[in-house]
Amino acid sequence: MVRYLRFIGGYLSANMQAAMEYRAGFWSQVVSMMLNDGLWLTFWFFYFNHYRVIRGWVVTDVIVLWAVATCGFGIATGVFGRAPRLAALITSGGLDSYLTLPKNVLLHVLVSATIASAWGDMLFGLLAFLVLIRPSPEHALLFLLLVLLIAVIFTAFLVLLGSLAFWLGNSEGLAQQLMGALISFSTYPTPVFHGAVKLLLFTVIPAGFISYFPVELLREFRWPLLAGLLAFTLGIASLAWLVFYRGLRRYESGNRLGGQMA
């Protein structure tokens, strides 16, 4: 476990050094993503300024939801920055250079890039939680745990979508749109949804686990809720792992020559 953490840390450091080669570009992406998230939150401030309560949710619940979702998504795409491009990598034969490396293929692929704007999401989530919610130390610790679990859910979902390329061929567009759907559903209060959509959000598009569970846990901690979230996280991560390696058996080499600089 420690070896894997050191491995991820090493890659992260190399990725950051590469990103910092274009320092102005990196920071402009970080700042613009923070502004982007801030504009979305402004929308919710306006909404709750008008309606105050919607099915039991108040503005602080939406701040928590945005803090957890942005921070979790930031970690997922900042640390595992290749996950959103997995489908393209598979269809272009880009996995070739990872297959001969000593560490496990999936982890190696995922950590081999970072996305600059993800760090803006991460910073925004942290700042929103610390400045607007002003949590107690216990809440801050719980927030960190929840953010890590949400990051795993986002990453696993990206791996599942990317792995579709093993069976469907070029499915990058489909993966992007489904991920867009997950992000969109995850950033709206769960009580807004009803009927079949609600069922969808706790099954096919797991937005309910990203939005409902963290807000409920930070509002009122309950062990069964945390256990449920942990079980789902473990389940989706295992499924992603299984689907990727099952798909890898179908992978056809692109006969590409490539090197991994780290």
Next chain:
Amino acid sequence: MTSQLSVARPARAGRGGLRAFGKYWAIFRMSVASSLAYITEIVFRALLLVALMVIFVQLWETTYSAQPGTRLGDFTLRDIIWYLAIVEMLATSVPALNRRIDGEVRSGDLAYLLGRPCSYVFYQYAHYLGERVVRLAMAGLVAALLALVFVGPPPFSLWGLLAGPLVVFLSISIDFVALFAIGLLAFWTEETESFALIYSRLVLVLGGVLLPLELFPEPLGTIARALPFAALLYGPARTIVKFDLGHFGALLAQQGLTLLVLSLVVAGVYRLAVRRVNINGG
């Protein structure tokens, strides 16, 4: 051996107005055909639109049902869902024009395009219109079908339908000028995606996609309605859904002024940018 040639100004369009129009019409048609060739990508994009429409429909259904008797300005639930269908159609049909310009500037392809017997700006405009028309048609179809299923037939008046194409055309033309300017920033900045992201989010919030401007607290609502972003989405969608002659006249003036001012600014930026183009050959 290389020789260096500084290009001071862009190549001019042909003198004959009709001939020039024919050229750009051909580029427009080529762009439509090219977009249709990648129809699966457009269909995939529609998936996200379905998700967004479902979210908005459920959000406003819940809002209206949780607070009976509530009204959004003079919008009923049916009005607001059709309003959202139009703004979503416009907002999700924007091509990545800034990325294309940025790529052409960085790769040097711009230098070759400047040498063609047509204006680079109008070439890009015709190309953009072709792409946008296909995306608008697909997004419009999906959004209209969903709105029809959720809240029934549209509340449009005949005047709203007649005014719609004009205000939508002016809206997408303003979008073109803004995205073109963002793409040109590649001459001076390391990357332009962050500017495009901020622009699109300002359009989403101040253009009334997430929330109709009636819901903004005052004086922010008045300020937002006066800003150019309102002329892009809120103005056209409101004109189609709830046509009002006074509002329509004010919108045309706002769109015309925005387009004029932005075009003048972009013309200045373009002139400066093209002076920086160096063609190396040998």
